[in-house]
Amino acid sequence: MFRLVNVMEVLVMETVEEILKSNKNLCDCLRCQLDMAAIALNKLPTNYVVTTEGEVLLRTNALKQQFKVDIIRAATEALEVVGKHPHHAKNQ
Numbered sequence: 001m002f003r004l005v006n007v008m009e010v011l012v013m014e015t016v017e018e019i020l021k022s023n024k025n026l027c028d029c030l031r032c033q034l035d036m037a038a039i040a041l042n043k044l045p046t047n048y049v050v051t052t053e054g055e056v057l058l059r060t061n062a063l064k065q066q067f068k069v070d071i072i073r074a075a076t077e078a079l080e081v082v083g084k085h086p087h088h089a090k091n092q
């Protein structure tokens with residue numbers, strides 16, 4: 001089956017998760033993770049590919065090398081923004 005995948009989205013979600021793991025003081029609920037990913041993705045170029053399930057990893061790895069620094073920077077900034085102003089009450 002062919003799928004339309006924004007490779008950048010896959011990489012940003014991955015990176016947000018990784019950074020959250022080492023920042024226990026930040027909220028890691030799904031709402032915050034998606035907010036963080038949205039902010040980061042708006043700063044990065046989209047990179048859509050048509051791919052099969054098995055090829056997704058191959059495509060993401062190639063792009064990861066190219067954009068690693070940009071992705072980490074965008075994700076880190078997004079985490080700071082959402083961490084300071086989560087879109088929900090603090091105790092959620």
Ligand SMILES: [Zn+2]
Pocket residue numbers: 027028029030031032033086088092
């Ligand atoms: Zn949250």
